[in-house]
Amino acid sequence: MIIEGPFRLAVLESTDTPMHELHLDFTEAFRALPVEEQVAELRRYLAELHKAILEASEDSDDRAGMLVVQQVAEQLLPHIAAGEVPLTETVVVQIGSDSPLAHLLPGSGTVN
DSSP: OOOOOSEEEEEEEOSSSSOEEEEEEEOHHHHHSOHHHHHHHHHHHHHHHHHHHHHSOTTOHHHHHHHHHHHHHHHHHHHHHTTOSOTTSOEEEEEOTTSGGGGGOSSOEEOO
16 A cells, blocks of 8 residues: 655665665655644644554554554654754664565565
8 A cells, every 4th residue: 555655665675684674765845845844744644644554454464564654653753843853864764574564575665
């Protein structure tokens, strides 16, 4: 499932460990917004994501992946509101090979 949002996601295999990496890159349009609008946009995204999570079946890989993305976005929100996140840099989150996002491999891929 693709939910358009303020960032693009990719899941990559780590060459050094059995872990995978979730790469999060903010879109140019999001970076261009004032901080207050960035916060509003991220909250809208989280609301859409929450709705999609509720609509997905509980055993769905899509739902499990969306829950991980929701958690990351919720953790970033206060830091974006405070202007602490350099939006031009890639945010990298290590995930275990048993993560719901790992099914998005092989090779890497863009989630949205």
